[in-house]
Amino acid sequence: DNESMVVAGGLIITTSVVLVSVVIYFTTQPEPLRTFNPAGLKSDLGQALFGQHIVSDVVLKAVSSFMADSNPNKPLVLSFHGTAGTGKNHVSKIIARNLYTKGENSKHVHTFIYDNQDPNAYSVWLKQFIHTSVENFPRSTFIFDEMDKMQPQVIDVIKPFLDYNAHVNGVSFHKAIFIFLSNTGGKVIADLALDFWREGRKREEIKMHSRDLEIMISESISKNEKSGFWHSSLIEHHLIDHFIPFLPLELRHVRQCVLAEMYYLNKTLDAHLADKVARDMPFFPKIHRVFAEKGCKSVRQKLALYVDE
Numbered sequence: 001d002n003e004s005m006v007v008a009g010g011l012i013i014t015t016s017v018v019l020v021s022v023v024i025y026f027t028t029q030p031e032p033l034r035t036f037n038p039a040g041l042k043s044d045l046g047q048a049l050f051g052q053h054i055v056s057d058v059v060l061k062a063v064s065s066f067m068a069d070s071n072p073n074k075p076l077v078l079s080f081h082g083t084a085g086t087g088k089n090h091v092s093k094i095i096a097r098n099l100y101t102k103g104e105n106s107k108h109v110h111t112f113i114y115d116n117q118d119p120n121a122y123s124v125w126l127k128q129f130i131h132t133s134v135e136n137f138p139r140s141t142f143i144f145d146e147m148d149k150m151q152p153q154v155i156d157v158i159k160p161f162l163d164y165n166a167h168v169n170g171v172s173f174h175k176a177i178f179i180f181l182s183n184t185g186g187k188v189i190a191d192l193a194l195d196f197w198r199e200g201r202k203r204e205e206i207k208m209h210s211r212d213l214e215i216m217i218s219e220s221i222s223k224n225e226k227s228g229f230w231h232s233s234l235i236e237h238h239l240i241d242h243f244i245p246f247l248p249l250e251l252r253h254v255r256q257c258v259l260a261e262m263y264y265l266n267k268t269l270d271a272h273l274a275d276k277v278a279r280d281m282p283f284f285p286k287i288h289r290v291f292a293e294k295g296c297k298s299v300r301q302k303l304a305l306y307v308d309e
């Protein structure tokens, strides 16, 4: 009858309202952070990152001390430098995995790749985006890929967020993390690694202060035609906490990457095949074939060719 239809209709509406509210509640709730454990980050870097002793050391110390500080005076700002495929994106993901339950897929991890958008419109959008994200969730992470291609206006917009005691419109940025990735300095780092190799010295002997590596990287940033001046204004104001050099990878590291891919793809680990795939990659200098030109990039695609054989 009519009365029971009205009751049923009312029930349906109430249930729908409750369901929608639940969905809204869960999608707008911040995801829980992981309890940060330095030993976990150390173990991840030790197991999943090959041939980057300086990176492992500096990232572990920088992230651990930042996370241990309940009241940091500025956000953590890391600048990763090195040639292609040496692990800059990979390490950003390892950091994210140790901070957020959903790792790099967390809604609090934001990756930007500057893609020739109109710099003015992009700057306006970016400023608002970063502000709102940190207002909603102070422990947000922002990863900027291809920083060397970024326009001065865009760098200028990020600058106030990185500063000491940064409060922008009442929002504090002290708990946020900014990671800049670029190939700038890659040549300087690769040349240094090559010199060590020529002198018969171990790669592990290369230190952050070897030939003032950090200064050499910042100098090569300043020389960058497009973003040099503005990027170096970040340096002058000491807004970047650490310049982290990623060394070019050797054959043995590329082999490890192939084995890691086999593991990831649930394939039987085959050291002989890993060697074959790794040797198939381009190396430099051409005669001695010491370092992989593309690092571990496209290892997965190369492996797929062999697996299909």
Ligand SMILES: Nc1ncnc2c1ncn2[C@@H]1O[C@H](COP(=O)(O)OP(=O)(O)OP(=O)(O)O)[C@@H](O)[C@H]1O
Residues within 6 Å of the ligand: 048, 049, 050, 051, 052, 082, 083, 084, 085, 086, 087, 088, 089, 090, 091, 181, 182, 183, 249, 257, 295, 296, 297, 298
């Ligand atoms: N040092 C490394 N240790 C372990 N795996 C690595 C390393 N370097 C690269 N890889 C693997 O190769 C893939 C490509 O590397 P990644 O994207 O991190 O390079 P990148 O340095 O960011 O390069 P680009 O400058 O071209 O963006 C990674 O997803 C990872 O699987």
